[in-house]
Amino acid sequence: MPYVSAELYEVISLAMRYVFAFFGVLIVLRAFRLMLADRRANRSRLRKLPDAGTVGELMVLRGSSELPENTCLPVGREGVLGSVRGCDLFVPCPGVRRSHLDFIWEDGRGLLLLPRRGCGAAVNGAVLDSRSDPRQFPLCHGGILAVGDAVLRLHVFTGLQTAPQGTDNPMPESVFFPEAGDVCQAAFPPAAAQPVPQVQHPAQGSPWVSPQEMPVPPEQLPSPSSPGIPEAYAPASSGRVRRSDRWKEDWSE
Amino acid sequence: MSRKRAAPKRGLSGLVALFFFLGFGLLALKRGTLESAVPALALPAVILLASWLLPLLFPLDRLLLSLVSFLSGLGILVLYITDPSLALHQMAACGVGLAAMLCSASFVRLHSRRSGWAMILGVLGLTLLCLPVLFGKEMYGARNWLDIGALSFQPSEIVKPVLVFCLAAWMSERRILPCLLFSALCLLLLMLQKDLGTALLYFAVALLIWWMASGSLSVLAAGLLGGGAAAVWGYHHFAHVRRRVEIWIDPWKDYQNAGYQLVQSLVAIASGGLFGVGLGLGAPDSIPIHTSDFIFSAVCEQFGLIFGACVLSVYALLIWRSASVARAARYRFHGLLAMGSALFLGLQAFLIIGGVLKLIPLTGVTLPFVSYGGTSMVSSFCLLGLIQGVESLNREALDGDAHLAMLGT
Amino acid sequence: MKRQRYRIKLIAMLLILCFLGLAAWGAWSVSHYGNRWFSHAGNVRLNALKKEVTEGDILDRNGILLAHTNENGVRVFRESAADRSSLVHILGDRQRQIANTVESLQAGYLYGYQSSLPDAVYRLIRKTGRCGNNVSLTIDADLCTEAAAAFMRHEKTGGRSGAAVVMNYRTGEILAMISLPSFDPDNVSEEIIGALDQPYWNRALQAQVPPGSTFKMVTAAAMLSRGSAGAADPFVCSGSLEVSDTFTVHDFSGVSHGTLMLSQAFTRSCNVFFASQALKLGSDAMQAAAEDFGFNRNFLFRDLVVSNSAYPRGAQSPAALAASGYGQSAITLSPMHLCLMTGAVANDGIMMEPRVVRSVRSASGAGVLSWSAASLMTVCEPSVARQLQLLMKDAVQGGGSGAAAAVTTLDIRGKTGTSESTDHGSKVNYGWFTGYNAQTDLPVAVTVLVENIPDGETGGTTAARIVKDIFTYIRNHPDRVQ
Incomplete structure (x- = not known):
């Protein structure tokens, strides 16, 4: 150089x-x-891919004035359910706290729910609170989740695996509504032994509802594209069949 | 429409490689020996190879890799001006760092469902931090070096990824007690080692990870107040904290003794001007500790303020990219992991550059990726590996979703 | 998860904002302080450079060579001792004992540190040795000599310490700056090094002296701009004003002025009037007016290092407030600041930044830097400034205390001042005169300070004569200062 x-x-x-x-x-x-x-x-x-990151939907079977029935809430892999607008699952019903529970999806098991301290929820009738082990009560495809006054059913997208129990049971045996109020508490043990579906609803001091108020069978439920659904939850008008429409094939009999 | 198409991903690493080819080539002209021309060809080749080859073997973020190779190469270049042997050590450290990055990225991918490891790593980290208190070697007023045979390393640097991992794991599960215990013990051990700059970093990162996970403003406010109170207590209690604040307020009073470092740093930055004095000219070795703490002043002297601002922007881009990785993460644990690592790197860079520019008192931390130091390099690459791991998981999840979408139609 | 994402975004944005702030701070501090940092004694680069580079020349505004390095590497100043001693505080001495002079602050240019590419190419091709750039100053060297001679000429000021600043108030160029006692840089003896009156100290920039009655321009500006009733009402001065049990304001030599308006009070420099006006205005209004004029401000000029002037902050006791009205309480300023204030009033309220460097040219003749006027701040409304100009006119031309400074064919306006302070237990009197020429073709402001004047003398009897000599010289040589 x-x-x-x-x-x-x-x-x-x-x-x-x-x-x-x-x-x-x-x-x-x-x-x-x-x-x-x-x-x-x-x-x-x-x-x-509008559904990227989501594992399924929670369909509202019973909601409130702000959360009409048959609304579909997209469920991500991890998040918070509560009555504040910033939550991943916005459930503005009485009985649901601002940050009510954390949920997390586990492949092969289902949606695990971890209620916060002082809050409770019911998965297919089994009551959870902040001390219970979430892995024992996973919410699977078709499972019913009850928080506060709201009753929601989970539809998992095809391709995602959940635990075996619950997928072949489209119709819940019993649905459990905890008492309304700020502190969610289970008033009764799971009614697994009773063959008749007992639907309880708190009204005017009585913790039970009339037996006429039963969950609507799926065939009679309006399809997601009916005008009753608020805009935000209506499917994209791209014409493409949404993955979640597959659930109709599961339910139709 | 073609103008909006993304530039090819290799464009950045090519630019970086060309920059270092020119830089080392110029220095080779100055030295005039054949062996000084070797780095001019070797380093750009290594950079190009790493940015082309590694992403084929392992899912990595090319942009982060290019930015980090720019920073590390800059450090090697500045070291090469004054002492080629240090530059060689730094290159070796970079190699080890790359391996560490791959290790930590793989760790994140394999153990993405956390918890089991957090406790083990936490205990390991605490023991590592205990060691210098018991057997440590004192250097620059802080007792945080450990000698094992021929190697000497800083445990407080190695525990950084451990801290991020454990805090992210526990906070995402809302297990507050192990978090609190671990952070408190770490801080205590660091205070015992008198490594106050690193303690400040640990405190800030732990507080911010807590706030990101829980969102409780009251904890943030309490933490800030507590930190402020601790700073005031430290000021009254420790003599060298007082000295550092005095030097920060007026380094010119005692410019030959106490304020010597800061004065020489400021003088060097002023001498550089906008474009620098020129690579190889000037006197970068007149700056004390120009290899580690004050390497930014050496960069500003040689390359100028415009280039210094570019280095600052590179750190800002690093943070931004890590933030978007953290936001795209599917699980809270991953998001906290990525953002916690980014906070460590970004806050450390801010602290040292602020100290060098006399915005805040000097804290004794080094500039990540640029400063000379094996442990510092390895830990910075480890943190980067955590971010890369989360990014690779994000990509996999997105691919999985696309796959699922096809199943549905 | 959504909220965590939002928080991550927030923290990232805050941190990036911090980085932007850091970059802005770096840019600001280097642009303002960079020159001073570079010229610091601890700069190794400069010391290494000085060994191999021939220092550039320093010239005055008319091309007179003030400093030059000859073939033997010796720095040569002007020929006569009087010239050299009048310029030493501007240029610097050989032992670098005087701080912040042109030789030290502009060392980067004089030694060609920031050598440009064309210069390097020029040197390479021509194979010449390295030499620095030539710096042209705004100073008129002969005016400096004249100012120093004017001090010695009058028996009342000869041999006393003091300072003088002459500047062009429209552009901010400093035409002359002297500080006495001074010395010949070529003949530095042991006596000078240890002298008690500190000949190395640049009094024009660093002296911190009470302004005395020259501060009344600030009080008057406060009155006029705040619409105080006293501006238009007559006031009765009885020669003294009792402010509190311990403090009574007296006029100079106990004269009672009777009924007077603002203009007469200003012209005859009545302390009682201004003390009572200060009490009426209150501490906050006075402090605000003083800070508008540049007190309590950190001066960061590019070419000069000037000590900051101080006005007492916060609420003052009635005695202190009354004394502030006529510039005698804990107020201190430097002659340079007073000249800037006078120039601001003359310039309809705009204070210009003082500049010493006119241009820098490289050895090959290429321009490296050229000067441009920069305004510093607005001290008062133009209407207020014009009223002050009329007050100052009466003070000199209307038979006021500054009559000794009047020069025929020039429109000299100004204000006298006499102040006292205690220095190591003994009382010291200072005589001030600050004034300007109101003609548009010679916009020059002059401030003179004489230290330790005898009892019974005022600024009007001591400093004003020096000002007259300086203005006479300028009138006789107008082309030198334009």
């Missing part, structure tokens, strides 16, 4: 200053553009 004189090196180095500064700015700008391009690509991908 020929040895370069100090003055010549100085000239070269002084000239290269601008080149290096230019490179620095170029690298930053290129990285910035790449990041924006990635973001755009992700957004367009999410638009094509």
Whole structure:
């Protein structure tokens, strides 16, 4: 390597200053553009896959004035259920606290529910509170979840595995409504031994509801595209069959 | 419409490689020996290889890899100006760091359903932190180095990924007690080692992970107040904290003794001006500790303020990218993991650059990826590996969803 | 999960904002302080450079060579001792004992540290040795000599310490700056090094002296801008005003002025009037007016390092407030600041940044830096400034206390001041005069401070004569200062 004189090196180095500064700015700008391009690509991908990240839906069997029946709430892999608008599952019903329970999806098992302290929920009649082991009571495809006044049924998208129990039981044996009020408590043990579905509803001091108020059989339930569903939960009008419509095949008899 | 198409992903690593080819080539001209031309060809080749080859073997984020290779290469370049042997050590450390990054990324992928490991790692981390208190070697006023045979390393650096992992795991399950215990013990051990800068970092990251997971403003406020109170207590209690604050307020008073480091750093940055004095010119070795703590002043002197701002932007881009990875994560644990690592890297960079520019008092932490230091490099790459692991899980989940969507139609 | 995502975004944005703030802070501090940091004595680069680079020349605004490095590497100043001693505080001495001079603050340019690419190429091709850039100052060297001679000429001021600042108030150029006692940088003897009156100290920039009656321009500005009733009402001065049990305001030599308006009070410099006006305005209004004029402000000029001026903050006791009205309480300022204030009033309320460097040219003749006027701040409304200008006109031309400064064919306006302070237990009197020429073709402001004047003398009898000499010189040589 020929040895370069100090003055010549100085000239070269002084000239290269601008080149290096230019490179620095170029690298930053290129990285910035790449990041924006990635973001755009992700957004367009999410638009094509509106259900990305969700494992299924919770259909409202019984809600409240703000949560009409047959609303479908998309269920992600992990989140919070509560009555505040920022929750992943927004259930504005009496009896549901601001942050009521955490839920997390476990492959091969189902949706695990972890109620917060002082809150409770019922999975297919079995009562959970903050101390119980969530893995014993997973919510599976077709399972019924009762929180506060609300009753919800989980539909899991095809391709996702849940635990064997519960998938071949489309009709819940018993549904359990905990008492209304701020603290959710189970008033009665699971009614597994009773053959007749007992539907209890708190009304005017009496913890029980009249037996006429039974869950509607699925054939008579309006389809998701009926006008009764609020806009936000209506399926995308792309014409593409949503994955969740597959549940109709499960239910139809 | 073609203008909006994304630039090819390799564009960035190519730019970085070209930049280092020019930089090392210029330095080779200065030294005038044949062996000094070797890094000019070797380093860009390594960078290109790493950015092309590694993502084929392992799902990695190319953008993060390119940005980090830019930072590490910059460190090697600045070290090469003054001492080529240090540059060689740094390159070796980078290699070890890359391996560590792959290890931690694999760890995240394999153990994505957490919990079991958190307790084991937590105990391991605490023991590692205990060791310097018992057998430690004192350096720069803090007793946080450990000598094992020929190697010396800093446990407080190695425990950083452990802290992020454990806190993310426990907080995502809302198990507050192990979190609190672990953080408190870590802080206590660091205070005993008198490594106050790292203690500040640990405290800030732990508090922010807590807040991100729980969202309780009261805890955040209590934490900030407690931190402020601890800082005031530390100011009154420790003499060297007082000295550092005095130097920060007016380093010119005693510019030959106490304020020497800060004064030389400021003088170097002012000498650089906008475009720097030129690579290889100037006097970067007149800055004390220009290899680790004050390497940013050396960069500003050689390359100028514009380039220094670019280095700052690279750290900001790193944080932004990690934040989008954390937001796209499917599970809270992953999100906290990615963001916690990003916070460690970003806050550390902010602390040291702020200290060097006299915005805040000097805290004795190093610039991640750029500063000389094997342990610091390995731990920074480990943290990056955690982010890469979460990103690879995100990609897999997205692919899985696309697959599921096809099943449904 | 949604909320966690939101929090992650929040923290990321905050952290990125912090980084932006860091970059902005770095840019701001280097642009304002960078020159001073670089010129610091601890700069190794500069010391290494000085060994191999020939320092550039320093020239005054008319091209006179003030400092030059000859073939033997010796720095040569002007030929006569009087010239050299009048410029030493501006240029610097050989032992670098005087702080913040042109040789130290502009060392980067003088040694060509930031050498540009064309220069390096020029050097490479021409194979010349390295030499620095040539710095042209705004200073008129002969005016400096004249100012120093004016001090010695009058028996009342000869031999006393003091300072003088001459500036162009429309552009901010400093035309002359002297500080006495001074010395010849070529003949530094042991006596000078240890002298008690500190010849190394640049009094024009660093002296912190009570302004005395010159502060009345600030009180008057406060009155006029806040619409205080006293501006238009007559006031009866009985020669003294009892403010509190321990403090009584007296006029100079106990003169009682009788009934007067603001203009007469200003012209005759009545302490009682201004003390009572200050009491009426209150501490907050006075402090606000003082801070508008630049008190309590951190001066960060590019070419000069000026000590900050102080006005007492917060609520003052009635005695202190009354004394502030006529500039005698704990108020301190430097001659440079007073000149800037006078220039601001003359410039219809806009204070310009003082500049010393006019241009920097490289050895090959290429321009490296050229000066441009920059305004610093607005001290008062233009209407208030014009009223102050009329008050100052009466003070000099209307038979006021500053009559000694009047020069024929020039429109000299200004204000006298006499103040006292205790220095190591003994009382010291200061004589001030600050004034300007109101003509548009010679917009020059002059401030003179004489320290330790005898009892019985005022600023009007001591400093005003020096100002007259300076203005006479400027009138006789107008092309030198334009």
